[in-house]
Amino acid sequence: MxxxxxxxxxxxxxxxxxxxxxxxxxxxxxxxxxxxxxxxxxxxxxxxxxxxxxxxxxxxxxxxxxxxxxxxxxxxxxxxxxxxxxxxxxxxxxxxxxxxxxxxxxxxxxxxxxxxxxxxxxxxLPETYLTAQGSLDALGVGPGGQGRLLIRGGTSSVGMAAASIAAGYGVEIAATTRRRDKVGALIGAGVDHVIVDTGEPLTAGLRAIWPEGPDHVLDLVGARTAVDSLRLVRRGGTVCVAGSLSGWAIPDFEPIAMIPSGTRLTAFHSDDIKGSAGAAVLQRIVHQVEAGVYRxxxxxxxxxxxxxxxxxxxxxxxxxxxxxxxx
Known part of the structure; x- marks a missing residue:
């Protein structure tokens, strides 16, 4: 056969x-x-x-x-x-x-x-939503609408899923995209503020929205932007690297010099939710999609x-x- x-x-x-x-x-x-x-x-x-x-x-x-x-x-x-x-x-x-x-x-x-x-x-759903859910859990983003979330790489599949989940929580969301023609897709996914990433620093555009910076950054671009995300998040906030759109390694990474005091850097890998560890979470996600809560x-x-x-x-x-x- x-x-x-x-x-x-x-x-x-x-x-x-x-x-x-x-x-x-x-x-x-x-x-x-x-x-x-x-x-x-x-x-x-x-x-x-x-x-x-x-x-x-x-x-x-x-x-x-x-x-x-x-x-x-x-x-x-x-x-x-x-x-x-x-x-x-x-x-x-x-x-x-x-x-x-x-x-x-x-x-x-x-x-x-x-x-x-x-x-x-x-x-x-499986890889995308399980990664998005695990990343938001690692950031401490949950129901109740507490905090401000920046998603870098917002129109990636995981970025769109994370926006859908966080919007259901009632969290205020900003997201980046390199293409203006994708702004509507992000708004449709529940994003409140869209920042078009032109390659210039995001600081000015982000501070115009949140002067103190976001409480959480979900960085799906990865190695190239992780250090910059640590500068963007508010002091004491958390950055979670869960994507590798720009590669897997941060060159010349110096933790003491590059992580602001009190700010947290974490990561999420979807291998953590494979098999039985992810079954109940995936079933819940499926129910939420069936109910129209998640896209x-x-x-x-x-x-x-x-x-x-x-x-x-x-x-x-x-x-x-x-x-x-x-x-």
Whole structure:
């Protein structure tokens, strides 16, 4: 039995993703076969495709998340037909991931979900919303509308999800984008103040909104802006780095010189909410989307055959929200 999969044959541009007929993986102890119904695209996959993930050996089926149904199970708690989501745990890196019609995944990664959402909508949620929720928790942003939140990289899928959650909390939100044509998408997601990032310091625009600075900064741009975010947040506030749009490492980082006294720098990694640790949180998020409290923020849906175009779309920063691939 064979399946269609988007195989990354070597490091390079989007064209190194090839649709191939490959054998459907056979189940083994501790692993179950998932019929993939949708997979959210993530920029970490872009960097893996470019050759920046040192533990990845090509050819590899990329995809750090997927949703679907259990096709063959080795776990009594995961009977065939169960709707599941899976995130991280070296999917698409050490073993093949979600860019395929089937994925063989560790049982420990599978999160059962009960939902009425369409597959493309459900596929937009796991990595994006679990990361957004975990990041806001790390910042101490919660219900009650306390504090002012700045989201850097606001039109990323995680930024849009964080805005949706924080708006539901009643928090006052500012967000950055490099493109004026994305301002409306941010306002629609619940952002109160949009700052167009022209590459110049954000200080003047932000101080015009909040003279003392935000209480919290969710930095999804990452390494390039983290130190600047520490200067922008109010003294005693918190910066959470949860994205890597500009890379993974802060060059020449000197904590004592660069972190203002009393200001907190933290981070959130979505590997912390994989498997059973994220199942209850994901189910709550799904209910909130079904109820219309959270927006799924699906920007565009591509077929598996269009995976090259999907990666180009993501790499060119054309999306305002989540890009999804369906087999």
């Amino acid at each position: 064979t399946m269609r999969a988007a195989v990354c044959v070597r490091a390079g541009g989007p064209e190194v993703l090839e649709i191939r007929e490959v054998p459907v993986p056979e189940v083994r102890e501790g692993w179950s076969l998932v019929r993939v119904k949708g997979a959210g695209l993530n920029r970490s996959e872009l960097r893996t495709r470019q050759g920046h993930s040192p533990n990845v050996r090509f050819p590899r089926v990329l995809g750090i998340e997927c949703v679907g149904t259990v096709a063959a199970s080795t776990a009594p708690e995961l009977p065939e037909g169960t709707t599941v989501a899976a995130v991280m745990g070296e999917m698409g890196r050490e073993f093949d991931g979600g860019y395929a019609e089937y994925a063989l995944l560790p049982n420990s990664l599978l999160m059962p979900v009960t939902t009425t959402l369409a597959w493309d909508v459900l596929a937009a 799924p923020n699906v920007d565009r849906v591509f077929g598996l055959d269009d995976i090259v175009a999907a990666h180009r779309y993501m790499e060119n920063d054309q999306a305002s929200g989540k890009v999804v691939v369906v087999p």
